[in-house]
Amino acid sequence: MAANSSGGMQDAHLDSSLASTDDLASDWYIYETMEPAVPQDDIFPSVIPDCDPTISPRLYHICMAPISLAVLLGLSLLVKRRCLHQSCWNGVPGLLSPANFLEEEGNRGLVAAVFGILFSSLCVLVLDTDPLPLITHSSQSTREYWKILALLYYPAFYYPLMACATVRHKASYLMGCLLSWCHCVVHIWQKVDCPQSPKIYRYYSTLSYIPIILCLVLLSLWYPALLIKSFTGQKETLDKEVPGGGYYKKYLKAVLSKRPPKGSSAKLEESLLSRLQMYLRSYIYAPEEGFRIPLKLILSITTAMIAVYQVALLLLVAVIPTIQIIRAGMTKDIVVLLVQFGLVPSESPAVPGDMEKELRTVKYYLWSLEVCYICSLVLCCLLTCTMLLRTLVMHRSNLKALYQGAVLDVFYKAHILRPSRQAIVCWMSFASFQTAFACLGLLIQQVIFFICSVGFTFLFVIPLQSGTDSYLFRIIQNMWPFWLTLVVAVIVQNLAAHYQFLEQHPLRKELTNRRALYIATYLLFPINVLVGVLAGLWRMLISGLYNSIHFCQLDISLLNRGVETFDPGYHTYCHYLKIEVSQSHPVMKAFCLLLLQLARPEGPSGLRASNVEEGIQLMQHKQAPLSRARFKQSRARWWLAYTLLHNPSLTACRKTALCDPTANGTQLSTPEP
Template sequence: MASNGSAGIRDSPPEPGIFLDEELGSDWYIYESTESTARDDLFPEEIPECHPAISPRMYHTVMAPISLAVIVALSFLVKRRRLRRSCWNGVPGLLSPADLLGPAGPRAAAAAVCALLVSSLCQLPLQPEPLPLVSPASPAARELWKLLALLYYPAFYLPLLACAAPRRRLAYGAGTLLAWGHCAAQLGQRLHCPLGRQLPGLYSALSHVPVLLSLALLSLWYPARLIRSLGRGDGPEPQIPGKSYYRSYLKALLSKRGRKGSSAKMEESLWPRLRSYLRSYVYIPEEGFRIPLMLVVSVTTAVIAVYQVAVLLLAAALPALRAVRAGITKDAAVLLVQLGLLPGTARPGDMERELRTARHYLWALEVCYICSLALCCLLTCAMLLRTLAMHRSNLRALYQGAVLDVFSEARILRPSRGAVVCWIAFSGFQAAFACLGLLIQQVIFFLCFVAFTFLVVIPLQAGTGSLLFGIIRNMWPFWLALVVAVLLQHLLARFQFLEQHSLQTELTNRRALYIVTFLLFPTNVLVGVLAGVWRVVISGLYNAVHLCRLDISLLHRGVETFDPGYHTYCHYLKVEVSQCHPLLKAFCLLLLQPRQTEPPAAPRDTHLEEGLQLTRPAGAARARRLRARWALAYTLLRNPSLAAARKSALADPAANGARLRGPRP
């Protein structure tokens, strides 16, 4: 009996629930091992410790005193004030990083050092030791060291740029040694430990690319300047900074060039107009004009900040998505099917299809994230390039005194307290607005890509219907009615309500116009709802894309002063034009130019006739003097800073588009 009972129990088929649990349980361990393997590949539990020969603390401990010693020595070498000649042969002065208000500053060095500084500050929140010289004892102390690091890193990299200010051979030699020291230390750390412990190791490698490129540029720029200065001795460069630029600007302004008429633009086809529109987003250097150094620094810092934020977003999201895609199990697929997020299969026991579909959906999310991030970076860089072109046109207009072509109302182009503060904060505002615009664009475009992929692309690929297709299919009479109503209004306005005369167009059939307006009022309400939704969408997209541009206001002209970015840009223009006007600089150079002594005139022959003495040709010195006087008169006439001091301007305060007491931006 026992054997029969046991045989009966053994021969009886197992229950379906028990069989399903055993099958899922056996597969659970398989997928659990797969998940752990995938996680170990992406996020190993124990990242091997890497101790470079030159640790970050040692690097800063050695380079910080050397940089301080270099800048102190150069400060004693370059004496700014001579108050006490008996003490050190004059009082030394501090070295400025660069002449940010001059056109002849070290552009390559300034851009490289600012890129180096921005990269270090972007990596600061992820560093375990924000201040490399001190280890934080507690989280509160770590936040305090972060604030101190905001002042430490600019002071740490200041000597790299200050060595270019004296324009001396000794300063170029010190800059060469500093650049080589920084580059060797950073390159040694990256080669010995390419991967870091914060986030994925790839982030540490990608985030240091601008650092290495900037240091490589400085390592080549300073030796090139040193070699050029060897033939001039140890003294400073003899020429006045920017003198050649002012001359070339005045020469390009005074040169006569033929201009094409407006009829040529009207006859252009679609492709030339499209090409000219695309070229407006690419800054092409022109002869006789040079972008200010401050704007070059601002655009460089904004591009590097956008790159660092993009790398951080890429490194923070992609490994998580890949880990979820590699570790998804059949139980998770069953849950997604029950929630309606995945299409179910006809056979309940077949879960392979659902598992592949879930992984395919996660892969689609990853592709959408990468595409949206790439599109955001391209749009941000295009807007920054467009800023350069618009800045050039604005500066040219202000140089000519056309204030109303740039601002909505007349302004006095003079520096003020608020203008100086805005000029100081301009580069920081540009980098911050670019990063914030990138984050907002990433959220918007990622949602748009996801919606388009899961509502259009995947249903078409799978051959199934989607929610969007269902809405369009069920509401086609509504959409057709709106389209017909809009087309009907356009046709009636074109053929019934307008009458073309010889030179003008007149309104006709007014009775029918009133009837059609009253009958189509409910339909136009529905069209207005769609137009209002589109207005909200296009306004959000436009503001998100143009948030990084400070040369335009995102508000109406009446309230554009409440836009902090545009307000800063307006004051920045006032400082640039008032302090860096090229015609004013050319006028000052003409005044500072030493008079050339003319050779003594030859003795006259008293036996010559009087008519022969009157036909003597003018000398070259007189021709040069006449040209200099004419250029001086031209600069005085074209200088907008002197417009308010003229007699006509004093009689009429609104002359030349400016007022004596104009409102501030």
């Protein structure tokens, strides 16, 4: 009887233990024990069905690609007909220039908008299952080939959106209006029809298309404005001028009208507030009269800002929903495991029924992790955008210095500002490099700042809030004699160097007590080794933070001066400056414009030489005596000749031209017999 009763008790205990283990095993499926307050749609992004818009991407590209090709061919024929007239059909019509990147002319915002559309489209196709919209349901083995083909397809697809503005014709503006309206309406229709998608996050597809829609809206407003101006006749006068001529004349006026400041030579001491204001102004680009940022720089900054948005959006939607899912699905059984590993402090034994406080602690830790991630991402975006704005200020100062011939103010050694094969390649890839460096810089900053914020939160903030000791506090508490020794050694060395080893005279400073200096150097060598270890850690931390923050800046090198050519970003930037200065020097362009206008004195009154040069000298629009006009005309020519003569960036070209007796149209005369 006793044996049977004991066996029955054991069976009952075994059944109860199996039931408890079954309950424990069933609790491990965290999504089955989810709190009812959390909607299932917010936890499972996979429950969102695939949405097929009314106008599918494949249908959209099948219809718009032939239309874009037809517009491009029509514009090419139009340009051939306007430029060659009877010789129109002698050759094959060539491709239109998308934009004059080395000329300072209008429609810069339009070109930047098209580049923004192109880059955003490339960001979307990287994570798309069908990178080439013309081909759907591509296999995994052929997907990478379609991505490579898409890198060539999208630039050709959006090519007419930019080429319509370079023709400067009413028909081209009308085609640009129709194309931009079609693209804009279809994209907005697709996102309104299907705002959610199961890719990464339910709203990621819609949010990633915001830059494309904004740029298309800008194009949809820009082209109608150009069309209206062409019908009102405001564009006809501009077609007769040299592109960018207005800017070159304004730049020359700003250069020639500068006068040295008059006043006392005594320099007032600047206050701390004024220094702070000047420092903040160095990070804010303000337009300056007589100077315009080149088009390539505008494109690089535009695409870099869009890259910051796209990367930040991807980092946000790829991590934060996952942390929220883990926090919402946290159960007491998982907390027991974390307590046993020592990751969560607990005063009670690890029993699932007594883990309410520990469960709240784990959820608080996950919430803190989420806050650290968001704060670090916001800080990284602000720092990257600030550095990109800082680059505009540095670009302007470097270009102005090179325009004046101050090569050594920009480069650490003398450079000849002339085109080369390497310079052309770097100029072509400058905007692309700036965009890529902004993406990589934001990723590196996010990793570093997230680790630092998590360490600061879990080692300082949370222990101080909870009143518990962290591992860092314990290390500092146990090693206080070591830290005190290092601090005392550093203080003693500084005091001894100031009062015992340095003899200060009114005009000079000399070493003294050299024997004591040698003895102290020898005795403090082991302690200074430990101080050097801490200094090395601090150097590594500062170098990592500095390089990660300034990674997106191409105007500075992250390497030392002797090896800065191994920095591909800075190397590209230096060669980019050579092309810009040698090919788009405003004074050189103004001089050439003046020569072209002097060769056509019979032209319209707005292009006469006297009016141009009087405009350069900021003269009033009134009739002046003939002698005074000639005097100011001569003075303007002398100022221009003086500026060109004393520009070191043009010295090499000038000497090369002067050595050739056939330069400037001069022909050699045959020797007399």
